[in-house]
Structure formats: C-alpha cells, structure tokens
Amino acid sequence: MKVVSLFIALWGILSPFSSAYTDESGQVIITDAWVREAPPGAPVMGGYLTMKNIHDEDVVITGSKSSMFKDVEIHKTKIVDGIARMAHQTQLHLQSGSSMKFEPGGLHLMMMMPNGAINKGDIIDITLQLETGEEVQFQAPVQRDIFD
Amino acid sequence: MSDMERQDDSPKITKRNIAIFLAISTVGLTFGYISSRMVASYKENKISSVEGLLWPGKKINRFNLNSTDGTEFTQDNFLGKWSFLFFGFMTCPDTCPTTLKVMATAQNEIRKSELGSNMQVIYASVDPERDSIEAMKPYVEYFDPTFKGITGSLNALNVLTNQLGVLHIRNEPNEFGYYDVEHSASIIVVDPDGRRVGILSTPHTPSNIANRFQEIRKHVESQS
Numbered sequence: 001m002k003v004v005s006l007f008i009a010l011w012g013i014l015s016p017f018s019s020a021y022t023d024e025s026g027q028v029i030i031t032d033a034w035v036r037e038a039p040p041g042a043p044v045m046g047g048y049l050t051m052k053n054i055h056d057e058d059v060v061i062t063g064s065k066s067s068m069f070k071d072v073e074i075h076k077t078k079i080v081d082g083i084a085r086m087a088h089q090t091q092l093h094l095q096s097g098s099s100m101k102f103e104p105g106g107l108h109l110m111m112m113m114p115n116g117a118i119n120k121g122d123i124i125d126i127t128l129q130l131e132t133g134e135e136v137q138f139q140a141p142v143q144r145d146i147f148d
Numbered sequence: 149m150s151d152m153e154r155q156d157d158s159p160k161i162t163k164r165n166i167a168i169f170l171a172i173s174t175v176g177l178t179f180g181y182i183s184s185r186m187v188a189s190y191k192e193n194k195i196s197s198v199e200g201l202l203w204p205g206k207k208i209n210r211f212n213l214n215s216t217d218g219t220e221f222t223q224d225n226f227l228g229k230w231s232f233l234f235f236g237f238m239t240c241p242d243t244c245p246t247t248l249k250v251m252a253t254a255q256n257e258i259r260k261s262e263l264g265s266n267m268q269v270i271y272a273s274v275d276p277e278r279d280s281i282e283a284m285k286p287y288v289e290y291f292d293p294t295f296k297g298i299t300g301s302l303n304a305l306n307v308l309t310n311q312l313g314v315l316h317i318r319n320e321p322n323e324f325g326y327y328d329v330e331h332s333a334s335i336i337v338v339d340p341d342g343r344r345v346g347i348l349s350t351p352h353t354p355s356n357i358a359n360r361f362q363e364i365r366k367h368v369e370s371q372s
Contacts, residue, residue, distance in 0.1 A: 042238050044241040082349055082350070084332075084333035085328060105246055105350075110241050
C-alpha cells in the first residue's frame with residue numbers, strides 16, 4: 001500500500017492537469033476535484049470530485065471541512081416528483097474497489113460562508129473525514145465549469 | 149401488554165407476515181418494472197406525443213413581481229415572446245447554477261435556429277428574504293447577460309406559483325442559519341399569448357431543452 005501511495009503522490013505532483021490525493025494509509029484516492037466559482041452574490045459554492053476505495057475493506061465518509069469555509073457538508077441533490085431538495089449525507093459508504101462521483105445534479109460538497117473572496121483559479125484545501133478518524137486532504141481548483 | 153412490549157417480540161413467520169411481505173414485494177417489483185420501462189422508453193425516445201406539452205395552454209392570470217430590469221414584471225411581460233421560466237434561490241450551490249448554465253447554452257442553440265428568435269429566460273427566486281432584486285441582477289447576468297431575474301414577497305410569488313403548480317418550501321435552518329428551499333426543478337414554457345404550454349422536467353441538457361421546446365412550439369403554432 002505504501003508503494004501505491006508513493007506512486008499516487010508522485011503522479012499527483014507530476015501530472016499537470018489531473019491531481020490525485022490519498023489518505024495516510026492509501027485507502028481512498030481523490031481525483032478530478034474542482035469547485036464551482038460562485039456567481040456574484042452567492043454565499044455558497046459546490047465542490048465536485050471522484051473518489052475510489054482501493055482498500056479491501058469498505059470505507060465510510062462521515063464529513064468534510066475546509067479551512068477556507070466556515071462549514072462544508074456533503075449533500076446530495078434529489079429530485080422527487082419534480083421537486084429538488086438537498087439531503088445531508090453523514091454516512092457515505094464507499095465499498096471496497098468501488099468509485100463514487102460527486103457531480104453537478106448529484107452528490108456535492110456544500111461549501112458555506114467562505115472566509116474571504118474566492119476567485120476562479122484559486123486553489124481550495126479540502127479534507128474528507130473517515131469513520132476511522134483518518135482524513136483525506138486534497139486540493140481543488142476554482143473553475144467556472146467542469147472543463148475550464 | 150403494552151405497545152412497547154409487543155415491539156420487543158422477535159418477528160415470527162406467520163401467514164399475516166408472509167402476506168405483508170408478498171404485498172410489499174409486489175408493490176416494489178411493479179414500481180421497479182414501471183420505472184425501468186419509463187427510463188427505457190425515455191432513452192429510446194419512443195414517446196409519440198410531444199414531450200412536456202401542456203395543451204390546451206393555460207392563460208396566466210394577473211400577478212405582480214419585480215424584475216432585475218428595475219421594472220415590474222407581470223403577466224403582460226410574457227406577451228409577444230416565448231418565455232422559459234424557472235425557480236430557484238441564490239444560496240443553492242448545485243441545482244440552480246447547473247440549470248442556469250444549461251439554460252444559457254440551450255438559449256444559444258435555440259437562437260441559432262429560425263424558430264429561435266424572440267425568446268426570454270426568466271429566473272424567479274423563491275427565497276425573497278435572502279435574495280434582493282438588486283443582488284439577483286449580477287447573479288443572473290453572470291450566466292447570460294440577457295437573463296432576467298424576478299422575485300417579490302412570498303404572497304406575490306405564490307400568486308404566480310399557485311397558477312403554475314410550482315411548489316417551494318423553506319426548510320429549517322442549520323446551526324449556521326443556512327436553509328434549503330425545496331422547489332420545482334422543471335422549466336415552464338410560456339407562449340407569446342401568455343399561456344403556460346409546456347413543462348420541461350429534469351434531467352436538463354442544452355439539446356433536450358432545445359428539442360423539446362421546438363416540438364412544443366411547433367404544436368402550439370399549428371393549433372393557432
């Protein structure tokens with residue numbers, strides 16, 4: 001697992017367009033992270049990413065945080081009978097060997113109350129918290145859209 | 149024996165439990181089958197009638213809101229144009245900006261076609277407590293400079309939303325005072341006579357908005 005982590009870390013450093021991040025024990029890999037630029041006046045931002053569990057045990061993600069926001073929650077947009085609502089996810093199960101995508105219209109990081117102005121091109125530090133107490137730290141660029 | 153004690157009993161295989169199990173399974177399987185057929189028919193695009201068409205159209209009666217143009221926005225502002233009207237709020241990180249972005253691209257697609265002239269996109273905030281009309285102006289124009297924002301008091305909004313069957317429900321705030329406003333995610337199509345003639349439900353892509361709109365418009369024009 002150490003070798004894999006090292007490889008991932010090196011890939012993250014060397015690849016200019018796609019960065020990969022993992023936790024200390026190398027269970028969860030985060031890729032394709034980005035944060036949607038807030039339209040003028042919007043006090044919240046949406047964060048997106050792909051995560052993969054390469055461990056042979058399931059992982060539970062219990063929360064998220066960022067030093068640049070007062071609060072970051074994992075939300076899922078659900079459209080039921082044509083009505084859009086947000087469901088706060090406090091126990092996100094990521095099965096062994098599986099991937100999960102946070103993408104517009106589905107799972108997303110609800111990033112509330114930025115500590116200062118955040119603009120396109122800025123890099124946001126984000127942490128996902130695991131049930132084991134471990135954390136996955138990663139960085140996400142602020143973009144206007146998924147391909148920017 | 150109290151209810152609590154009864155609940156502590158471990159489940160037993162009785163005829164009644166089997167019947168309940170079968171009933172629930174049947175409902176579940178039927179629902180699963182119907183929804184899978186709906187998804188399949190949607191994907192194969194075999195729906196013969198015009199998708200999203202609400203015909204005959206329903207005339208939108210008197211309402212009075214404020215527009216980011218700095219003027220009033222009433223039922224008369226629909227006249228002479230094809231309108232795309234949808235609802236949301238600014239403290240919404242995912243659905244609302246996604247729909248606005250998709251609608252901006254859809255508008256560009258529609259404008260390329262000969263049927264596409266004379267349209268307007270109107271975004272109504274159902275969270276007037278946080279979204280002032282002044283704050284909404286740069287917000288909607290960020291997505292497209294032609295987009296118009298409207299809002300008003302909850303009572304004034306309800307005069308419009310009740311006519312359209314659009315729901316909006318404010319949830320309880322979290323510890324930081326943030327609250328979600330559940331709202332209809334569909335885009336309403338209003339014809340140049342001020343009639344609601346279509347509803348474009350999710351999922352939205354620029355091309356499925358443009359295509360459904362063109363079909364609705366062709367149908368409405370063929371009936372006039």
